[in-house]
Amino acid sequence: MTVQRLRCDLAFVRALAAVNLRATLALRGAFWLALVGMMLNNLLYFAMWWIFFDRFEEVRGWRFEDMCVLYGVVGSGYGLAVALTGGVRELARRIVDGDLDPYLTQPKNALIHAVGSKGFASGWGDVASGTLLIGVSGVVGPFELPLVALAIALSASVFLATGIVIQSMAFWLGRIETLARTIWEFLITFSLYPPTIFAGALRVVLFTLVPAGFIGFLPSSLVRDFSWLSLLAAAAGLLAYALLATVVFRAGLRRYESGNRFGIRA
């Protein structure tokens, strides 16, 4: 890949993100409603952990502030993924309905284009509540802010890669939107548990089949207790899942059957 091509592709990604954001903000009322609604939803759910840690001070060394950081990183990561690359949530439907056609005839990466062409306002609510929780954890000072951003970006990227792998199964299995959503939600739930409660084989699963460790535990550990080894492991995990997502999507495209359903690009 030449430098010129890389520069052009980056310009495309930036322009796509900007248009996507404008489209999300175009319906102002719906945007604020979704953002505030999701914030309230997340904070009310988190109240359960607040009550829990008020009763039991720690779970195998895991304390309330650790939970705030974990929940903040996972929530913000998921939010960022669906706010900027929300097309991933609809990838299975687009595959089955043949809605990938416009992306496949244009000279840019069809996968990036498909996932980046939709944004969900509720994702910004996840980001807002997530960063709020990281803020109130009390373990983050101004010097840790770049680490917070890095952790959220890592979490969002693994969310995205995993989402692509799950949704791309539609190339082989057909209409699996509900199943894909359930698996993704299962992944979120799994990522939000204190990792110290998992041990042995289950811990291996957390870093392989169900990459909850790369979504929650490793990125949040960068904020709480940074180490180069953790960063390296998180980056390696992301790379592996990104590679898997690309390979699965490309293999699936050979089975793509398109379609003639009327469609809009909302």
Next chain:
Amino acid sequence: MQAAIEVEELGKTFRVRTRRQGRGGALRDLFATETREVDAIRGLTFRIDPGERVAFVGPNGAGKSTTIKVLSGILHPTAGDVRVLGLVPWRQRRQLGFRIGTVFGQRTQLWYHLPAGDTFDLLARIYDQDAAVHRRRRAHYVEAFGLGSLLDRPVRQLSLGERMRCELVASLLHEPEILFLDEPTIGLDVTAKAVIRDLIRDESRTTGRTLLFTSHDTGDMEHVCDRVIVIHRGQLLLDQSVEALRRGYIGRKRVTVKSEEERLDLELPGVRVVARAPHSTELDVDVARTSVADLVAAVLARVHPLDLSVEDPPMEEIVRAIYSHAEAQP
């Protein structure tokens, strides 16, 4: 001269899941599925030279859209060889993408909640356009397609005809060598259809751009194209000039007259009644023998019409006529 499009023995087979009949069928389908293969395209061969305007027509399910999707790199074929501008579409999708434009009447590349101008600017990035070049082309097409007053409105507020004009501009901004149009007039009313046809024809004549235009509307090919390829059940049925097709198969109109009088009787050369109901008469008119104008004059002289419509014969009828003609040949 290198062909714009070369297709040789193209085949595309889809695997379709079949459902078992009966009460137990649905239950058995849960555990084991049965599939069968459906040939969407079979042994299709043709060549299109640069600058040609070709209508690719056939009835619903003929394989028109599947062919255009193979040619534009969306679908992988099952058999055969395809070269578009010397490239293999499904293997060299990126290179080909810079040189072709596509309009799918049933799909959109416009952002629904944003004005079309936002999509145009994003397309400049997609096609790596220089900013000054993009601005010049955008201004040119906005004027040529009369989009000035539409550019501030979100796409969702545009009519289907207005949206299609925007789709055409979106597909032309990078000045593609070939424009693939898949049913661009589908769902449009008569006026909007005429506007779209004129715009496509004039733009292509001015620039010499190659057009491949799929439609099941005979009017589209008559107004826009010089050559027509008719396919049926995935196979080539006819490849000739539109003029020859007009002489042979589409020199007829279907005229429906609704009148105050219960019955309309006409005896004109080349005119026959194909359906009759009280106050309504459907006529098949050979326009080479009696023009539409003469027919309307004759109708007005005999009855008080409440409504009168003139339509092209449906594509299915033309295909039937082509088949009958082929069978009548020794």
